[in-house]
Structure formats: C-alpha cells, structure tokens
Amino acid sequence: MQVFVANPNKPGEVKLILAKNHEKLLDLLQNLSGKGADDEQFDEDKELTMKEIQRVSRLPNLAR
Incomplete structure (x- = not known):
C-alpha cells in the first residue's frame, strides 16, 4: 500500500x-x-503512510 x-x-x-x-x-x-x-x-513507514493519507483526504476537489 505504501507504494x-x-x-x-x-x-x-x-x-x-x-x-x-x-x-x-x-x-x-x-x-x-x-x-x-x-x-x-515499520512504525516510521506506517506513520508516514498515515500522514500522507490524511493529507490527501484534505485536498480540495476530491469527492468524499
């Protein structure tokens, strides 16, 4: 998933x-x-992945 x-x-x-x-x-x-x-x-990768998911979820113009 991280990829x-x-x-x-x-x-x-x-x-x-x-x-x-x-x-x-x-x-x-x-x-x-x-x-x-x-x-x-693993924990570092997981944290970075979670932060990126949070960032993407806040992008404007994405239907939710």
Whole structure:
C-alpha cells in the first residue's frame, strides 16, 4: 500500500480512492504492529503512510 500512498505522482484515481476510504485505511493502519527486528522502521513507514493519507483526504476537489 505504501507504494501507492507515497508516490508523489499519484494518479487522480488513487487520490480519490485514498480520500474516500481514508477513515477505514487509517483505522487499519492504526491497528497494525510490526513484528521482529524491523519494528522501528515499520512504525516510521506506517506513520508516514498515515500522514500522507490524511493529507490527501484534505485536498480540495476530491469527492468524499
């Protein structure tokens, strides 16, 4: 999912899907936890992904 969310050149369709589903996506990500030695990197990636979803959901001109 991060590949789609973090892409700075997201197609409009991807932005629309992220905006429409931002609450569900954020709930899902909030409840995920890393397993093993890469927990710190996982948490950083998760936080960046969540921030980008929040940013996209606030963009004007996206139907909700």
